Amino acid sequence: MLVDVNVVLDKAISLEVDDDTIVTRMSGRRFCPTCQTTFNVRVESMRPQVEGKCDNDNTDLIIRHDDEENVVRYRLDIYHVQTKPIIDYYRNESLLAEINADRDPNEVFKSILSEIQ
Ligand SMILES: [Zn+2]
Known part of the structure; x- marks a missing residue:
């Protein structure tokens, strides 16, 4: 955790895209x-x-091996396991902003800006 090395955050941002959407994108x-x-x-x-x-x-x-569906799903599983405790930590600290990232990139960027201003 960053807090263990004396880094203090004002906000943590999680860009949310569901796994099926990620798999669809990667498989293309x-x-x-x-x-x-x-x-x-x-x-x-x-x-x-x-x-x-x-x-x-x-x-x-x-198609690169890393972009095959079973590989993408495996990597997502690992990501969720490793990330969940961090997400939970910042949510409990009321520092977490969860942003729907399954939108136009400019809209996502505006949402991020509004969270950090
Ligand atoms: Zn070429």
């Missing part, structure tokens, strides 16, 4: 092994122009 990720660009077939602005091909160099896109 495609990676170019040549130029390292990441695309996402589920996000309009991040789709490759030609399905399965890199826009930069026409390399076949791949």
